[in-house]
Amino acid sequence: xxLNEFLFLGAILFCIGxxxxxxxxxxxxxxxxxxxxxxxxNINLLAFSLRNGSADGQTFALYVIAVAAAEVGVGLALVLxxxxxxxxxxxxxxxxMKG
Amino acid sequence: MFASELLIAQNIGFFIIAALMVxxxxxxxxxxxxxxxxxxLVVVLAGAAAQYVLLAAxxxxxxxxxxxxxxxxxxxxxxxxxxxxRIGAESDLNNKNWFVGLPVALTLLAAMLIALxxxxxxxxxxxxxxxxxxxxxxxxxxxxxxxPFWALSFVLLAAVIGAxxxxxxx
Numbered sequence: 001x002x003l004n005e006f007l008f009l010g011a012i013l014f015c016i017g018x019x020x021x022x023x024x025x026x027x028x029x030x031x032x033x034x035x036x037x038x039x040x041x042n043i044n045l046l047a048f049s050l051r052n053g054s055a056d057g058q059t060f061a062l063y064v065i066a067v068a069a070a071e072v073g074v075g076l077a078l079v080l081x082x083x084x085x086x087x088x089x090x091x092x093x094x095x096x097m098k099g
Numbered sequence: 100m101f102a103s104e105l106l107i108a109q110n111i112g113f114f115i116i117a118a119l120m121v122x123x124x125x126x127x128x129x130x131x132x133x134x135x136x137x138x139x140l141v142v143v144l145a146g147a148a149a150q151y152v153l154l155a156a157x158x159x160x161x162x163x164x165x166x167x168x169x170x171x172x173x174x175x176x177x178x179x180x181x182x183x184x185r186i187g188a189e190s191d192l193n194n195k196n197w198f199v200g201l202p203v204a205l206t207l208l209a210a211m212l213i214a215l216x217x218x219x220x221x222x223x224x225x226x227x228x229x230x231x232x233x234x235x236x237x238x239x240x241x242x243x244x245x246x247p248f249w250a251l252s253f254v255l256l257a258a259v260i261g262a263x264x265x266x267x268x269x
Contacts (some may be wrong), residue, residue, distance in 0.1 A: 001109055003222045006154065006214045008249045009117045013124055013143070015208040018127035022200035028178050030131060032140050035171065036124055039147045046154040050224055055231045057241045061159050066251050067168050070197075070258035072171050076178040077265035083182040084268075092194065 006047035013040035027079045029090040031072060038068045113153055120146035131192055134185065138173045144168050154224075158233045 013036055020033030042061045049057025083089050123142035130136050144167045151160035194200075240248055 001113060001153070001224050002224075003224050004215055004219050005113055005117075006150065006224075007108075007219065008212060009120065009150070009213060011208060011211040012121055015204045015211070015244055016121070016124040016128055019200045019204035022203060023128065023144060023193050024199040025194045026133060028175065028182065029128075029136055029192060030128055031178075032136055032175065035140065035167075036127065038165075039144065042159070043147060043150055043154075046151055047224070049156065049226055049231065050130065050154050051222075053228050054224065055235050055239045058159050059244050060158050060237055061156070062236075062240070063244075063247060064163060065140060065159075065162055065180055067254060069166050069171060070255050072174055072264045073258050074265070076174055077262040079178055080181055080266050081164045089182050090191070 003047060003051055006043055010040040010043040010047070013037075013043070025090050025092055027082065027091055028054070030091065031075050031079070034075075035068065035072070038064060109153060115151070116149045116153075118144045120150075133179045133192070134176070137172060137179060140175070141168055141172055144172070155230055158236055188221065 009037065017033045017036030017040065020036065021030055024030050024033060044062055045057040045061045047057075047065070049055065049061070079089050086093065120143050123139045123146065126139040127136045127143065130139065144163065148160045148163040148168075151157070151163060
């Protein structure tokens, strides 16, 4: 298999995730798009781990998965708090911090 | 592009799973139903786990299934249920600046694909690479990468405490 197959797949998923982060207004959907981005990074890490024959990439991919889990936990707690305060999770309406 | 010595069966498997993943990812960012987006995300995450197996990283694949499909998806579905009254299609999920997203994503994609094609060309993955066993992986985590592991433990602890503090009603 070619190395570029996996790298292209990672690039495509990354760009779809970036598109989702820009386009979506719903905070939960933005978090889902961030998950897409983190997964594409993991595909790249594992592809290079296999290419270089070392376990460093796999170790790092595990760390990325753990950090992503922590991020989703805190992120959804934040979304819940925003929803409780403003009855909406639309990111366009979160303008209280605007000067 | 595909020489005869490439492993054909693995390539067919790769392209089927990759097509599923791309379709699922597109549905995640375009669907008008948040629950459907979560379920399409499961397709993408499961496909990623399958790609990890193709990349000879079986421990990471199992971790992906356990952590993402098991835990993170449940969190997403709970977050969806707790933050909205109605289940079903909605029309106001997209930003009013949504048309900016497409050129940005396409430009980024073109830049990355060109750079990758120029950088790695037709380089093949080694077909008989030494398998990274779970034992080697654990030796890595508890050996040279012990300090990041400790830091990660504190990150998870802080995330748990922070999530409780944020979501608690007082």
